[in-house]
Amino acid sequence: MTDLVDALDTRGMVSSAVRAVSFFKLLRESWVGMIGTGIIGFWVVIALLAPLIAPFDPNTPLQPFAKPLTEYVNGDGIFWLGTDHLGRDILSRVIWGSRTVLFYAPLATASAYFVGILMGLAAGYYRGRVDEFLSFLANVILSFPVLVLYILVITTIGSSGINIVIAITFASAPGIMRIVRGLVLDLRNRDYVAAAQTRGESSWYIMLVEILPNARGPLIVDTCLRLGYVVITIGVLGFLGLGLPPPAPDWGGMINEARSIALAFPHMTVIPCIAISSLVLGFNLLADGLREISLRD
Amino acid sequence: MIIFIVRRLGIMALTMVVVSVTLFLLLEFTPGNVATKVLGPYSSEEQRTLWLEAHGYFEPLWVRYFSWLGNFVTGDFGESVRFKVPVAEVLWPRLWNTVVLGFWVFAVMIPLSLLLGVLAGMREGSALDRSISITSIITTSIPEFASAVFLAAIFVFWLGLLPGTSTMTGGFDWWQLVLPVMVLVIYDFGYVARMTRASMAEVMTTPYIRTAILKGLPYRHVIMRHALRNALIAPFTVIMLQINWLLSGVIVVEFFFAYKGFGALLLEASLNQDIYLIEACAMVAVFVAAATQTLADVGYTYLNPRIRFS
Numbered sequence: 001m002t003d004l005v006d007a008l009d010t011r012g013m014v015s016s017a018v019r020a021v022s023f024f025k026l027l028r029e030s031w032v033g034m035i036g037t038g039i040i041g042f043w044v045v046i047a048l049l050a051p052l053i054a055p056f057d058p059n060t061p062l063q064p065f066a067k068p069l070t071e072y073v074n075g076d077g078i079f080w081l082g083t084d085h086l087g088r089d090i091l092s093r094v095i096w097g098s099r100t101v102l103f104y105a106p107l108a109t110a111s112a113y114f115v116g117i118l119m120g121l122a123a124g125y126y127r128g129r130v131d132e133f134l135s136f137l138a139n140v141i142l143s144f145p146v147l148v149l150y151i152l153v154i155t156t157i158g159s160s161g162i163n164i165v166i167a168i169t170f171a172s173a174p175g176i177m178r179i180v181r182g183l184v185l186d187l188r189n190r191d192y193v194a195a196a197q198t199r200g201e202s203s204w205y206i207m208l209v210e211i212l213p214n215a216r217g218p219l220i221v222d223t224c225l226r227l228g229y230v231v232i233t234i235g236v237l238g239f240l241g242l243g244l245p246p247p248a249p250d251w252g253g254m255i256n257e258a259r260s261i262a263l264a265f266p267h268m269t270v271i272p273c274i275a276i277s278s279l280v281l282g283f284n285l286l287a288d289g290l291r292e293i294s295l296r297d
Numbered sequence: 298m299i300i301f302i303v304r305r306l307g308i309m310a311l312t313m314v315v316v317s318v319t320l321f322l323l324l325e326f327t328p329g330n331v332a333t334k335v336l337g338p339y340s341s342e343e344q345r346t347l348w349l350e351a352h353g354y355f356e357p358l359w360v361r362y363f364s365w366l367g368n369f370v371t372g373d374f375g376e377s378v379r380f381k382v383p384v385a386e387v388l389w390p391r392l393w394n395t396v397v398l399g400f401w402v403f404a405v406m407i408p409l410s411l412l413l414g415v416l417a418g419m420r421e422g423s424a425l426d427r428s429i430s431i432t433s434i435i436t437t438s439i440p441e442f443a444s445a446v447f448l449a450a451i452f453v454f455w456l457g458l459l460p461g462t463s464t465m466t467g468g469f470d471w472w473q474l475v476l477p478v479m480v481l482v483i484y485d486f487g488y489v490a491r492m493t494r495a496s497m498a499e500v501m502t503t504p505y506i507r508t509a510i511l512k513g514l515p516y517r518h519v520i521m522r523h524a525l526r527n528a529l530i531a532p533f534t535v536i537m538l539q540i541n542w543l544l545s546g547v548i549v550v551e552f553f554f555a556y557k558g559f560g561a562l563l564l565e566a567s568l569n570q571d572i573y574l575i576e577a578c579a580m581v582a583v584f585v586a587a588a589t590q591t592l593a594d595v596g597y598t599y600l601n602p603r604i605r606f607s
Contacts, residue, residue, distance in 0.1 A: 032431070139308075140315050143586035144579065145545030151567040152575070156326050232440040236549055239442045240564070255442060259553075263461050266450040273443035281438035288434055 033289015036224075039282030047098040055080070056089035058096040058249040063087045068267055082267045084258055090268065094275050096249040101279065104161055105230045108168035109223065112230075116173040117219075120180025121207040125188055131181070138174035146171050147236065154242045161244055164237060168230055179222060183215040190214075221291050228283030235276045251276050302591065309587035316583055317369075317576055321362050324572050331570045335378050352378070365576065375573030379565060384577045387562065392581065394465075395551070395558035399543050401474060402481045407536060410486040414493020415528065419520060421498045430494065433487030441546065445480045445553045452476065463554040477550050481543070489535055496531035500524050530600045537593035541586045 028034060046053070055077050056062060063072060064087035066079045081090040123134040141149070153167040187193065188211065196206045237243045238252020239259075246253060251272040258268035324331075331354070332345035353361060368375060374384035417429040439447070453461040453476075463473035500506060501524060509519045547560035555561075559578070566574035598604045 032434075136311075140312050140319075143312055143541075143583050144316065145548070145563065145582050147545045147548045148563055148567055148575075148579070148582070151564065152320070152323050155567060155570065156323050228438065235440055236442060239549070240552065252442075255446065262446065262449065263454055266446075266454050269446045270450050273440075273446045277439045277443045280440065281435060284434050284438045288430075 030289035030292050032285050032292065036282045036285030036287070036289055039278055040286065043098050043102060043279050043282070046095055047102045050095050050099055054089075054092040054095040056092045058092045059088060059247045061087040062089060065265065067265075081271050082265075084254070084268050085261060085265075090254075090271055093249040093254060094251070094271060097251045097254065097272070097275070098279075100161075100244060100248065100250050101231055101234055101276075104164055104234055105227055108165040108234075109172075109227050109230050111165055111169045112172040112226070113176055113219075113223065115169055116176025117180050117212065119173060119177040121184055121212065123177065124181040124184025125203060125207050125211070127185075134177065135181070138177050141171065141174045150233065150237060151240070151242060154237065159237075159242050159245060164234060164243065167237075168233060172226065172230070176222070176226075179218065180215065183218060184211055187211050187214055217294055221287050221294065224283050224287035224290060228280040228287070231276065231280050231283065298595070302595075305587065305591045309583065312587065313580055313583050316579055317366070318362065320576055320579055321358065321365075321572070324570055324575070325358060331378065331572075334569050365573065369576070369580070374577045377566070377571050377574040379569045379571040379574060384573050387574070388559075388577055388581070391557060391562040392559045394556065395544070395547055395560060398474065398477055398481075398547060398551075398556065398558055399540070401478045402485070402543065403536075403539075405478060406482045406486045406489065409482070410489035411493055411529070411532060413486070414490040414532065415497050415520075415525065417490070418494040418497025418501065418528065419524075421501065426494070429490065433490045435487075436483050437487035439483065441480055441484050441549045442553060444483050445476070445550060448476055448479055461554075463556040465557065473554075473556075477554050477556055480550050480553075481546060485539060485543075485546070489532060489539065492535045493528070493532045497524065497528040500528040503527075530597065533600060534593045534597050537589045537596065540589045544582055544585055 063070070063074070063079070063083055064085055066083040066087070068080065068082040070079045070082065071077075072079060079089055079091070081094070083089055084093070119134050119138070123131040149171045150167045153170060154163055157163045157166065184207070193206060193210055196210050201210075234243065234250075235252035235255075238250045238254075239256050241253075241256050243253045243256075244250045246257070254272040255269045258265065262269040332348045333340065336344055336348055349355060353364075365375060372385075374388065376382070377384050377387060380387050413429050413433070417426040420426060449461050452459040459476055460470075460473050461476075463470075463477055465473055506519060506524055509523050510516070514523075544559065545563075547558055548564050549560075550556070551558045551561035552564055559581070562574070563578045563582075565571075566578060
């Protein structure tokens with residue numbers, strides 16, 4: 001019996017390894033997905049190498065209001081993308097800012113998925129009262145304008161990285177829950193679920209081990225889309241002045257700080273906007289590539 | 298149908314109650330801040346306490362909630378601490394401004410996205426389909442604040458053609474409406490176009506379209522008379538749901554262009570913990586969400602004869 005279980009386990013591992021390889025092979029076939037992966041990869045490398053490639057310290061005031069390609073008067077180096085109103089190098093702030101967004105966006109998305117998946121599994125598997133209650137809760141949260149929810153949560157608990165994660169989890173978990181619930185309602189009548197029930201497995205074992213792995217396809221595509229959306233949200237919060245407290249380099253915050261003088265010095269706002277848009281585009285292109293591949297199968 | 302609508306109204310009322318209680322509870326955590334926001338950072342502790350007492354903040358939560366609820370159902374929305382006037386006096390004009398903005402966004406966005414979606418879905422996988430799909434991914438990837446920054450840099454800083462703010466202080470001005478409408482259309486049309494494309498592509502694979510083509514009808518005729526009727530049912534639902542999205546989508550745009558609309562009002566109310574104004578705005582938002590959802594469902598059954606006659 002143990003041997004059989006072991007054998008099944010190894011087979012599962014091998015097949016998932018094969019699947020991972022074929023995933024990259026298929027991704028190569030979709031050039032849209034490739035470009036998306038390339039853009040995300042670019043920003044990940046920038047974020048990892050930030051201390052090595054940033055020409056200046058992101059928070060030191062050097063030379064205010066420098067246009068792009070200005071030389072540093074009191075020292076060595078060129079401000080490739082100019083400086084902001086306090087004289088901080090914009091290129092260095094964009095490079096360090098990529099760390100902020102690439103840390104909090106996946107963290108917030110993962111946290112929202114954790115809550116959303118648990119709620120969706122429970123609603124779809126138990127149905128009845130549990131489903132009614134959770135679905136009503138989700139509808140209440142979704143009928144709010146999302147941004148107001150963020151603003152209220154953040155103004156109530158204060159602005160910090162962790163609170164951004166909490167606000168995003170609170171606002172996106174219901175959407176994830178709806179998707180998972182739909183998938184579970186479809187999967188719960190399969191034979192392998194009935195088999196597990198007959199074996200006497202606990203409900204959470206069935207939900208997490210039998211149902212969830214089979215629902216992962218649509219969820220992976222949704223994760224990419226949601227990552228892009230979370231990057232936008234973090235940008236919007238920064239833009240409204242509710243993001244990370246200054247002077248932390250944060251793309252949305254950079255736009256907010258330079259907003260009042262943007263019409264005289266457009267480079268201060270345009271550059272962080274390009275950074276945010278390109279990262280979101282990367283996630284959306286990857287999601288489109290993955291969707292194309294999953295439809296082809 | 299009547300039962301369905303009554304049921305929806307019931308759910309809407311219940312949602313409103315839950316939302317309003319949640320808002321009261323959320324704002325309960327930081328009661329002292331309201332007085333600081335109203336009286337300024339240099340007010341003394343004593344002044345703040347007096348202000349809070351005069352405005353009934355020391356009464357138990359449930360007393361305040363039920364007195365608000367009682368006034369609300371009779372049409373009295375309370376007084377805004379931020380604007381120091383009755384909530385209704387600021388709410389309705391602001392909402393009207395957003396309706397005007399939203400009307401023009403939809404007037405531009407719907408024909409554009411339907412046309413592009415139908416063109417792309419007509420021949421799935423064609424060069425036209427690919428380029429429309431990629432364009433819509435790119436435009437939906439640019440957040441509203443970013444396209445606002447880009448468009449302002451081009452049309453205000455570089456070309457000097459359009460005004461950079463839309464305060465409308467000197468009366469209604471068409472030129473000030475151009476940039477906000479453009480930003481919202483750019484962000485939103487891609488999504489509707491993609492939904493239309495998916496629906497159109499699905500209809501094009503059905504047997505009845507194949508029959509129409511095989512029996513030698515002109516291609517134009519097949520598209521206009523046969524395909525469009527079914528392909529435009531799904532986008533109708535999507536467009537109805539976009540109304541709800543627009544209500545919070547306008548927050549960033551109205552803030553950026555200083556347009557005096559519902560979104561900017563909601564933002565200002567939330568930032569200043571103006572409880573009665575937030576409550577009134579949230580009730581409007583819940584009502585719009587429930588109404589558009591119900592209209593979408595009713596419209597869907599009406600437009601689809603298979604459901605209508607079953």
